[in-house]
Amino acid sequence: MSSYLSKIPSKILATLSFMLLIAIWQGLAIVINDNTLPTPALVLQVFWQEIESGQLPHHLGITLLRLIISFSIAMLLGCAMGIALGINKKLDAFFDNWLVIFLNVPALVTIILCYVWFGLVESAAILAVVINKLPNVIVTIREGTKALDKDLLEMAHCYNFSKKKTFTHVIWPQLHPFVMAATRSGLALIWKIILVVELLGRSDGMGYQLNLFFQLFDVASILAYTIAFIAVIQSIELLILKPLDNRASRWRR
C-alpha cells in the first residue's frame, strides 16, 4: 500500500484527499438528511447567493479591516517591546511576570473587560484583540533577540556598521523566522478572537453574522461563511507569507 501511494505525485495525492473529505461530507449529509448538515452543493449555492447579495463581502471586509489594524498594532508594538526585553536583562526581569499574567488571561475576559471599561465601541474591540495578541508577539521576538549571534554583532561593531545597517543586515535576517512564526500564530489567534469580539459587542462583521445564523439555525450559511474564511486565510498564506518566506530564505538553498 505504502509503495503504491508513494508512486502518486504529492499534488495529486493532496487533491484526492480533499475530494475524499468532500465525499465523506456528502455521504454524511445524505445519510443524516437534515437541515443541521447541508450538502456541499447547497452550501456552495448559499455561498454564491451571499456573495451576490453583497452581504458576505461586506461583513468579511469589515472583519478583515479589524484584523489588519489590530494585527499591525500588535506586531509593531510586540516587535519593539520584544527586542527591548531581549536586549535589556533588567527590563526583562522586571516585566516577565506581567507577560506571564497577560499570556494567561483568557481571551474572553479581556474582551469583556474592554467592553465594560471602554464601552461597545470600535476602539475597545481593536484594543481587546491587540491585548490578546501582544504578549505572544513579545515573547516570540524576545526569544529571537536573545538568540542573536553575538559574534556577528561584534563583527558589525568592529567594522563600524551604523545602527541602521546593523539592524537591516545583521539583526533583522536573524529575527525574520521569529517574526514569521509570530505572524502565523498571530493571524490564527486573531482570526479566532476577532469573531468573539464581534459576536459580543459589534453589529457587523463575520462574528456578528455567525451569531445571527446560529440563532436562525442556518447551518448552510455558517458553513458558507466558514469557506470564505478558510479561502481568505489560505490566500494570505499563499500570496503574502509564502513569498516572504521564500525571499528571506533564498540563501539557505
Next chain:
Amino acid sequence: MTDIHISIKNKTYVTEDSRQHTAIANLSLSLPTNKFICLVGPSGCGKTTLLNIIANLDKKYQGEILLGQQQIQPKIGYIFQTPRLLPWRTVRENIELVLTEQQPPEIIDALLESMQLTDSQNAYPQHLSLGMSRRVAIIRAFAVNPHLLLMDEPFVSLDAPTARQVRNLLIHLWQLRPHTILFVTHDLREAIAMADRLVFLSAAPMSVISEIEVSIPRSKRNDETAVEAFRQQLLTNHPKIKSLL
C-alpha cells in the same frame, strides 16, 4: 600611516565563582607601520582578549591605544578565529557592506582576484569551503583599508596544504597592499614563516617576554628547512621561550 602604541596597564575579569583574575598586566607593544607582527603565546593566555581590547570590543581595562601621538581608536580590520560572514549575504555583498560610501566598489574586484575568489563572488557563505570563507574574511578586513589588521589564528582548523595556500595568498596580498598586521598564533613555525617580528607572551597575567626580529628573507619563507633552522636556533638561544610552548 602612523605607528600604533598599545599599553595595557591592567585588565581583570571575574570568574563565575566571583574570583578576580588579572588577565593582562603592564603590557606594552609598539607596532611599526606596515610591519607584520606575530604574537606567540600558549593557548588561553589572553591573546584574543588583547585583540578585542585593541578592536574596542572590550572596554573594561586600564590603559591606552595610541595612534601616533593621539589617543584615537585606530580603524581596524579584524579577521576572527571563525570567518563571521553574514550567511544571508553573498561573498560580494559581505565585502560591500564594510565599504564606506567614498570607497569605489572596484576595489572588491581587485581583492577578489588576488584571493582567487572572483568565480565565487555571488555564492552564499554556506556553499564555500572553510578555506574560501577565511579568504573572504581576509578580503573584508583589507577592504576597509585599516590602520591595523588584527588576525586571530585565522588558519586554525584548516588542513596543512589549505593553510599554506591561504597563508601564501595573504602574504601576497599584504605585499601588494602593505598594512600593519597583528597576527595571533600558538604555532611558532607559522609565525616564523610570516612575521617581521615575533612577540612572545607569557600567561597569567599576560605580558611580553621578548621580541625577536625574523631575519629570514621573504623569498625563503616557504622553505621549511630555513624556517625549522631558525626555530631551532631561537629555542636554543632563548630557553624561556621553549618553556612557554
